[in-house]
């Protein structure tokens with residue numbers, strides 16, 4: 098039946114993009130018009146997908162890293178027949194509540210694999226998608242057998258995170274990852290030559306990739322390059338030379354095509370040049386039919402895959418499905434309960450990075466989907482345990498990833514692994530370098546995915562390495578990201594509970610902030626409930642109706658408990674509230690929150706960080722003991738004294754408060 102030309106298929110994308118941007122009077126027509134030929138070849142000839150089931154686990158992943166070109170993706174979803182992407186949705190481009198927001202949003206629009214828009218993130222996240230596919234295949238065999246395709250723009254390749262991403266992908270030989278570069282030589286400020294002269298092919302080759310250049314408007318050349326990529330032993334870059342705004346008489350090939358509506362005249366000129374005669378938002382039936390056929394092509398492959406899945410040995414199939422569906426193993430709660438009972442009796446002082454390692458020794462065998470890794474700080478982050486052997490290039494049977502010194506690339510790839518399904522991925526670094534991960538953490542929170550980052554050396558308590566390495570504003574700045582769970586456990590029991598809470602929370606990312614220095618046990622008796630999962634709870638009650646409430650997280654809980662002893666000895670009934678996670682506390686209902694905050698007239702919080710955010714517990718009257726500037730290089734006990742973060746200071750702050758009562 099295929100009498101419809103390639104050009105007509107591609108022009109359908111161009112027309113929808115022009116129409117939608119024009120109607121919204123906002124958006125980016127240049128990329129969809131320029132990359133329409135690439136996308137048409139990929140979706141009609143190569144990509145394994147079934148538009149009727151965008152969640153089919155063995156589909157190829159397509160990531161539009163250049164999220165500003167969102168209309169390309171929405172046009173593809175509509176044309177191939179993804180159910181929810183009706184023409185109405187396309188008409189409502191960028192309007193409130195539509196499935197067609199300004200940039201593609203995962204979880205909002207079926208068929209969007211990754212939220213993109215911040216340039217570079219999509220590309221870096223795709224490394225995790227491609228890695229998860231190889232690792233899952235190593236575990237489950239050819240029931241996992243798909244590829245990852247990325248459409249990246251100049252901006253994606255200029256962003257620093259792209260270097261981390263392509264370096265680790267090349268090193269790991271992720272040969273099922275293919276990047277199609279929309280090589281149009283244009284960015285917002287004009288020709289790329291105003292700001293860039295990198296030889297991208299050489300750059301990718303130097304990172305262990307195949308790289309070739311094709312005419313991005315020649316379907317045969319694009320297809321040949323995509324086919325060559327299928328047989329590669331390394332990841333592939335295909336530089337597709339394109340003209341931004343292809344077809345627009347005046348704006349094609351210029352920055353003017355990038356991010357504004359073409360206007361009636363230019364649009365009419367473009368449609369005339371392309372030979373597109375249909376009304377706005379109308380796709381001629383013969384053209385739509387071919388697109389829908391492409392969208393349905395994967396149904397057969399999916400049926401074959403279902404048969405393959407059915408023929409798996411039953412226990413393996415059940416495990417595969419459990420992992421795909423994100424259901425945790427029943428063993429998790431059992432091992433946590435047993436370990437908590439052991440810890441309640443143990444009484445040892447230990448750094449929370451070490452108690453996190455101890456937790457992993459229990460959790461990793463019980464939760465086989467848990468992956469760990471580190472950005473070259475394995476011995477400091479304590480995230481590698483016996484049950485998590487490292488993967489290596491070409492050998493993906495393992496559960497630990499040496500990311501190298503690439504925190505941003507790690508955090509983005511961890512998101513990709515989480516998005517892929519089948520794993521609960523975690524990375525690790527020092528908390529001071531959370532800033533290097535921040536764009537990916539923010540996207541994880543926005544996407545609502547359960548990535549985990551272990552961040553050790555969480556305060557001046559790390560000591561001698563000094564202020565470059567001592568987090569001060571980091572806890573506050575991470576807590577500022579909506580939905581991100583920032584855990585700061587106070588002892589071994591809380592560390593285990595925080596790990597459990599992070600594992601059980603599959604719709605929000607978590608950061609576990611852990612100490613370098615030893616901490617005594619704060620919890621001395623066994624409670625079955627995960628108290629840390631409440632976010633805050635009364636750890637130590639007052640001897641009578643409390644006059645003072647002390648709030649603390651992590652290593653400063655010890656200080657709060659010592660201050661409580663001082664105040665109680667002076668006859669002031671004082672309680673201590675441990676605050677392992679603000680965000681989970683905020684999820685409690687009003688009454689529960691009020692109970693934890695309590696009625697005591699004086700409130701003091703202590704944390705070896707800045708005060709920002711603690712008003713949640715302190716209100717306007719409370720006092721804060723913490724940091725107001727950067728740390729210093731010295732043994733940590735000296736630093737706590739120097740910066741006045743100690744039991745005496747907390748007790749004094751309480752006494753000062755009591756004077757005013």
Ligand SMILES: Cc1ncc(C[n+]2csc(CCOP(=O)(O)OP(=O)(O)O)c2C)c(N)n1
Nearest residue numbers: 128165214215216250251252283284285355
């Ligand atoms: C991290 C980040 N910085 C800046 C932007 C704003 N921005 C959107 S597109 C773009 C560059 C456009 O050039 P290119 O990536 O080549 O896309 P094209 O214009 O070719 O479609 C910029 C700076 C962004 N989306 N993300």
Ligand SMILES: [Mg+2]
Nearest residue numbers: 251281283284
């Ligand atoms: Mg460009």
